[in-house]
Structure formats: structure tokens, C-alpha cells
Amino acid sequence: MSLRLEPRDHASVGLKLTVSLAAGVIALLLVAIPVVAAGGTPLEAYWLMLQGAFGSMFALSETLNRATPLILTGLAAAVAFRAKLWNIGAEGQLYIGALAAVCVGSGLLQLPPALMIPTVMIAGFLAGGLMMVIPTIIKQRFGADEVVITLLLNFVVILFIQMLVEGVLKDPLSMGWPQSVPLIAEAKLPKLVPRLRMHWGLITGLVAALILWLMVRKTVLGFEIRAVGENKAAARFAGIPVDVTMLKVALISGGLAGLAGVGEVAGVKGYLSSDLSPGFGYSGIVVAMLAGLSPVGTVIAAVFVAAVFVGADSMSRATGISSYIADLVVALSLLCVLVGSFFLRFRVIFERRQVGA
Amino acid sequence: MDVLFDILGSANFWAAAIRIATPLIFGVLGALICERAGVLNLGIEGIFVAGAMAGWLAVYLGAGLWGGVLVAALAGALFGLLHAFLTVILGLSQHVSGIGITLLATSVSYFTYRTALPDVTSPPRIAAFQPLNIPGLSDLPFIGPALFQQTPLTFLALVFVVLVALVLYRTPLGLAIRAVGDNPASVEAQGLSVVGLRVGAVVAGSALMALGGAFLTMSAFDAFFFGMVNGRGWICIALVVFASWQPGKALLGALLFGAFDAFQIRLQAQIGQVVPGQVFLMLPYLLSIVALILVARRADYPRALLQPWTKGQRH
Numbered sequence: 001m002s003l004r005l006e007p008r009d010h011a012s013v014g015l016k017l018t019v020s021l022a023a024g025v026i027a028l029l030l031v032a033i034p035v036v037a038a039g040g041t042p043l044e045a046y047w048l049m050l051q052g053a054f055g056s057m058f059a060l061s062e063t064l065n066r067a068t069p070l071i072l073t074g075l076a077a078a079v080a081f082r083a084k085l086w087n088i089g090a091e092g093q094l095y096i097g098a099l100a101a102v103c104v105g106s107g108l109l110q111l112p113p114a115l116m117i118p119t120v121m122i123a124g125f126l127a128g129g130l131m132m133v134i135p136t137i138i139k140q141r142f143g144a145d146e147v148v149i150t151l152l153l154n155f156v157v158i159l160f161i162q163m164l165v166e167g168v169l170k171d172p173l174s175m176g177w178p179q180s181v182p183l184i185a186e187a188k189l190p191k192l193v194p195r196l197r198m199h200w201g202l203i204t205g206l207v208a209a210l211i212l213w214l215m216v217r218k219t220v221l222g223f224e225i226r227a228v229g230e231n232k233a234a235a236r237f238a239g240i241p242v243d244v245t246m247l248k249v250a251l252i253s254g255g256l257a258g259l260a261g262v263g264e265v266a267g268v269k270g271y272l273s274s275d276l277s278p279g280f281g282y283s284g285i286v287v288a289m290l291a292g293l294s295p296v297g298t299v300i301a302a303v304f305v306a307a308v309f310v311g312a313d314s315m316s317r318a319t320g321i322s323s324y325i326a327d328l329v330v331a332l333s334l335l336c337v338l339v340g341s342f343f344l345r346f347r348v349i350f351e352r353r354q355v356g357a
Numbered sequence: 358m359d360v361l362f363d364i365l366g367s368a369n370f371w372a373a374a375i376r377i378a379t380p381l382i383f384g385v386l387g388a389l390i391c392e393r394a395g396v397l398n399l400g401i402e403g404i405f406v407a408g409a410m411a412g413w414l415a416v417y418l419g420a421g422l423w424g425g426v427l428v429a430a431l432a433g434a435l436f437g438l439l440h441a442f443l444t445v446i447l448g449l450s451q452h453v454s455g456i457g458i459t460l461l462a463t464s465v466s467y468f469t470y471r472t473a474l475p476d477v478t479s480p481p482r483i484a485a486f487q488p489l490n491i492p493g494l495s496d497l498p499f500i501g502p503a504l505f506q507q508t509p510l511t512f513l514a515l516v517f518v519v520l521v522a523l524v525l526y527r528t529p530l531g532l533a534i535r536a537v538g539d540n541p542a543s544v545e546a547q548g549l550s551v552v553g554l555r556v557g558a559v560v561a562g563s564a565l566m567a568l569g570g571a572f573l574t575m576s577a578f579d580a581f582f583f584g585m586v587n588g589r590g591w592i593c594i595a596l597v598v599f600a601s602w603q604p605g606k607a608l609l610g611a612l613l614f615g616a617f618d619a620f621q622i623r624l625q626a627q628i629g630q631v632v633p634g635q636v637f638l639m640l641p642y643l644l645s646i647v648a649l650i651l652v653a654r655r656a657d658y659p660r661a662l663l664q665p666w667t668k669g670q671r672h
Contacts, residue, residue, distance in 0.1 A: 034465075034468055034472070037472065038468075038472045086452055088456065138650060142650045142653045142654060143653040143654050143656070144646075144649045144650045144653035145598070145649070145653070147399070147452065147594075148591060148594050148595045148598075148645075148646075148649060149646055149649065151588070151591045151594075152588065152591055152592070152595065152642045152645055152646050153642075153646070154588075155587070155588045155591075155639075155642045156639050156642045156643060156646075159635040159638050159639045159642075160635065160639065162635050163633045163635035163636065166633070166635075167633060282456075282460065285453075285456060286460070289453060320475070321472075322467075322468050322471035322472055322475075324464055324467045324468040324471055325468060327460065327463070327464035327467065327468070328461070328464045328465065328468055330460065330464075331457060331460035331461035331463075331464050331465075332461065334453070334456070334457040334460060334461075335439075335443070335454070335457040335458075335461060338443060338449050338450065338453050338454055338457060339443065339447065339449070341449060341450075342447050342448075342449060
């Protein structure tokens with residue numbers, strides 16, 4: 001027996017699905033090790049996680065509520081990575097989007113909800129988008145790597161937000177807590193079901209996924225993004241305006257992350273604070289990779305990652321196993337899907353060694 | 358101006374600058390070795406966390422301080438091995454693998470800490486490294502307290518600067534590592550293993566990164582906190598570019614950075630009433646970004662950085 005690798009020129013949708021599914025399952029199986037190490041029983045832990053994530057209407061609402069920002073940050077990463085623009089700054093862009101929502105939506109403008117909500121969303125989209133356009137311009141003008149710049153900007157932005165919510169934006173009625181003035185009622189996203197936290201941000205995420213799916217398949221921009229992502233030099237040679245395309249991608253990517261921030265402020269919290277996001281920006285990268293950068297897949301992957309977090313929280317309360325187990329599942333999923341991408345690129349062929357051939 | 362001279366004239370300031378630079382020296386050297394061999398290691402941020410946690414926990418559970426340092430290095434090497442397997446052996450995306458390693462190393466560390474110490478409310482302390490007292494040198498006026506009252510890990514970092522420079526520029530191994538990041542085909546033509554050299558470099562570099570983390574919990578502080586690494590790993594990735602992948606300049610970059618950071622802390626004490634504290638805390642990150650932009654055009658990236666290699670490949 002010998003083992004041979006043969007490059008594939010095309011990976012089918014079925015194969016991609018299998019790889020993503022397998023990655024999630026293997027990641028879940030691998031965390032049996034830390035579960036046992038922490039004195040738990042893996043099957044019981046999985047069952048509790050599943051129940052915690054989907055076991056009741058309340059659990060389902062919590063999972064979808066958590067999936068909402070992840071769909072948007074996942075799409076942000078997916079669209080950027082497709083064009084090989086390494087946007088690792090979704091966390092910062094999310095906060096800037098949330099900040100824009102508070103600036104516009106806390107009383108500066110007085111409009112009926114039908115106008116106020118779109119205004120807040122557009123502000124958040126543009127602000128988040130600008131946050132990614134700047135590093136992209138820096139990359140184009142000075143050749144500085146966008147990975148490190150977007151990563152470092154995340155820290156700058158969070159400190160900036162801390163400064164604002166302890167300073168000019170601080171709510172005088174917050175009993176000293178560092179949080180911003182609240183949004184006015186007209187700017188808030190309505191709940192989907194009374195008394196549950198799910199809100200209209202989820203619909204925004206689904207619509208964004210749909211638009212992106214159509215854009216990638218049916219529009220010139222979608223074609224340009226794919227061309228730039230596959231081979232920048234060839235795209236330039238073919239007359240595609242590479243730099244402009246990259247800027248559009250940056251605006252869309254940062255904008256989507258900004259929308260995630262709008263959703264958290266206008267749909268969940270009602271105000272801005274520096275603990276608005278428990279790493280939605282970083283988890284978005286995992287979501288996008290699990291989805292194989294597909295917009296529709298992003299929705300499913302976001303629900304999976306959200307379920308892991310919500311389920312782990314509930315499992316942790318019942319068993320005492322640390323809820324960091326969710327971060328472990330998510331990190332392992334990313335690495336598993338990365339290994340899986342190897343099988344998308346190569347066909348592994350076992351063959352019997354032929355004597356004397 | 359008086360403020361400036363007051364700060365620069367105190368031995369205390371220079372001692373702090375070197376102390377702040379120490380984890381960065383380890384980190385930049387580690388990243389430099391990986392990148393010289395052609396592999397970007399964005400796992401650095403998580404490897405810092407792993408080194409900080411593993412080293413501290415080992416000492417907390419009864420190992421000696423140097424035993425803790427060794428455990429930290431081993432933890433780093435292990436995550437380095439995983440990164441090398443994914444990027445060098447399987448040839449997968451270095452960006453994605455690095456971010457995955459950072460997420461994994463961070464969550465493993467946090468989970469282990471929580472599981473090993475389920476009931477603690479305030480972070481337990483260990484007896485950390487103390488400043489060395491070098492007879493003669495430590496007692497010199499000004500120079501003594503500024504340069505020679507550091508903990509052993511700082512001196513270890515400086516030894517590694519010399520060591521890495523010697524190996525890279527004065528040994529056949531160093532020549533091979535540099536070549537494997539620039540022109541792997543030439544290395545293979547010599548009959549050397551591209552994969553072996555790259556795996557070795559990533560493992561060694563990652564072990565060094567972990568020492569940067571260990572310095573935080575075993576020297577700068579005496580406990581492990583969540584979020585204590587706080588972007589130091591990413592700053593190292595920026596500093597490598599600033600240092601044009603040279604150990605000497607890496608030391609210089611880390612020291613400049615340390616001096617700047619120590620300076621802003623002292624400036625904050627002087628004018629902190631007027632300017633919010635966060636502005637000062639932002640400066641290190643902004644400085645890294647500015648440094649990166651300034652050198653980017655002239656940056657001489659290892660030519661095969663980010664490019665996977667398959668045996669027998671031709672260009």
C-alpha cells in the first residue's frame with residue numbers, strides 16, 4: 001500500500017459540506033478530553049449543551065440572539081477573505097459601528113422608527129466600513145500589512161470606547177457605571193417575539209447573507225472579488241481595477257462588522273459599553289472558515305458557534321466545568337476545518353504497490 | 358521640558374524600559390526565527406498566554422522557577438509543532454493556522470487555569486524571580502540600578518539575542534535557515550530538508566515566544582491574569598518588520614518600545630489629570646502601527662514567507 005496525493009481542480013459542494021460538518025463533529029469529540037480532565041462525563045456534557053442551546057423556546061432565542069452578531073462578523077470575514085484581504089479587525093469595526101449607532105441614535109436625531117432604524121444602521125455600516133477602508137488604503141499606499149494593523153486597531157478602538165463611555169458619552173444616570181447614554185426608543189430594533197431577546201438584527205443578518213450570496217454569484221463586483229482573490233496579478237492584467245475592488249470589499253466587510261455592533265446596541269443592550277462584545281469579531285473568523293467562506297454557510301456556522309457558546313454556558317452552570325470549553329470547541333473547529341481544506345485541495349489515493357511495474 | 362529631563366534622568370526609568378522590553382525581546386526573536394525560515398506565526402499571541410500560564414502553574418504546583426521556564430518553553434514548542442504541522446507539512450494557510458493556534462492556546466490556558474484552580478477568587482501568587490545583585494556592577498551609580506538590577510530572565514533574553522545572531526549569521530545551520538525562507542529550492546538542491554528546517558525553526562521560535570509569556574507571570578508579576586498578554590504578541594509581529602528580521606535591530610526595537618512605554622507611564626503620572634488614561638494606553642499600539650507604516654516600503658520580507666513548499670517543487 002502506498003499513499004498518493006492528487007490535486008483536485010474542483011471541490012464539490014457536497015464535499016465542502018462534509019468537511020465542515022466533520023470539522024465541527026471532530027472538534028466536539030476532541031473536547032471530550034478536557035471534559036474528562038475536568039471530572040465530567042462527555043455524553044452528559046454534550047446532552048446538556050444541546051439542551052442548553054435548543055432545549056426550549058428560551059434557549060433557542062438565546063442561541064439565535066447570540067448567532068445574530070456572528071452571522072454579520074462571519075460575513076465580514078468571509079467577503080474579505082474571499083478577496084484575500086485579511087481583515088482581523090472585525091472586533092474593532094463592531095465597536096465603531098456601535099459607537100456610530102449611539103452617536104446618531106441617542107437623541108441627536110428625532111425621527112419615527114421607520115426612518116430612525118435605517119439611519120442608525122447606515123451610520124453603523126459606514127463607520128465600521130471606514131474602519132476597514134483606512135487600513136486598506138494604508139496597505140495600498142505604504143505597503144503595510146493589514147493583518148497586524150487591523151489586529152492592533154482592535155486594542156486602540158476598545159480603549160477609545162472606554163475613554164468615551166467614561167467621558168463625554170457617559171450616561172449621567174448610570175450610577176457610575178461606565179456606559180453610554182441610552183438609545184432613544186425609536187432607534188431600538190424591535191423584538192421578534194415578545195419577552196424573548198431575539199431581535200430584528202437577525203433578519204438583518206439573514207438579508208445581508210442573501211444579498212452577499214446574490215452579489216458574489218450574479219454581479220460584476222462579485223466576479224471581480226473572486227478574480228482578485230484567486231490571482232491579483234491576473235485580475236489586474238485582465239483590466240479589473242484591483243485597488244478599487246479591494247476598497248469596496250473593505251467597506252462591505254467593515255460595514256457588516258459595524259452592523260453587528262449596531263445590532264448589539266440597538267437590539268440587545270440599548271447602550272454602549274466596553275464589554276459589548278465577548279470576541280464576536282474573532283469568532284466571526286471561525287464562522288467564515290467553517291462556512292468555507294460561503295454566505296449561506298455562514299448563517300449555519302454562526303448558529304453552530306452560537307449554540308456551542310450558549311450550550312456551554314448552561315452546561316457549565318449544571319456541572320461546574322468551565323465555560324471556556326466553548327472557546328476550545330471553537331478554536332478546535334477552526335483548526336479541524338483548516339485540516340479539512342487539505343482534503344478539498346487534494347484527493348488522497350491509496351494504491352497497492354505494483355511489483356515490477 | 359523639565360518633565361522630559363526628569364524622566365530620562367532617572368535610573369528607575371531605564372530599568373523599567375528594559376523590564377518592559379524583555380518579553381518583547383523574546384517574542385520578536387521567536388517571530389524572527391519563524392519568519393526567517395519562511396513561516397509567519399500568528400500563534401504568537403496565544404503562545405504568550407500559554408507560556409505565561411504553563412510556567413506559572415508549574416511553579417505554583419511545586420516546580421522550581423527554572424523548571425517553570427522549561428515547562429513554558431515546552432508548551433510553546435508544542436503549539437509551534439502544531440503550527441508547523443499545519444503550515445509546513447500540510448502547506449495550509451499560515452494566517453488561518455496562526456489565528457487558530459492563538460485561539461486554541463488561549464482557550465487551553467484559560468480552561469486549564471480555571472480547572473486547576475476552580476475556587477480561587479483572587480489570583481494566587483508564586484515566589485517570582487528577583488532582581489540579581491551582580492557584585493560590582495549592580496552597585497555602580499546610575500548604571501547599576503538602570504542596567505544591572507534586572508531579573509535573570511532579562512539577562513537570558515539578552516543572551517538569546519547574541520545566540521540567535523551568532524547562529525543565524527555564523528553557522529551553516531543559520532545559513533540554511535535564512536536560505537529556506539528566501540529560496541527553498543536552493544536548500545533542497547544542497548540535499549537539505551526544507552520541511553525539517555522549517556519545522557525546527559517554528560518549534561524553536563515558538564519556544565522563545567513562550568518565554569516572553571513566562572516572563573510576565575514569573576518575573577514582571579507573580580500571578581496569572583486573564584487578558585494579561587493584551588496584544589504584546591501582535592506588537593512583536595509588527596516589531597519584526599521594524600527590525601528588518603535582524604536580531605540586533607530586534608533588540609533595539611524592543612528597547613525603544615520599552616523606553617517609550619515606560620515614558621508614557623511616567624508622563625501619565627505627570628499630566629494624567631488633563632488627558633484620559635486610555636490615551637496613554639493606546640500609544641503603544643499606535644506606535645507599533647506607525648512604525649510598521651514607516652518601514653513598510655523598505656521592508657525586505659523573506660522572499661518565501663507565506664509560501665508552502667512541496668518536495669521536488671520547481672519554480
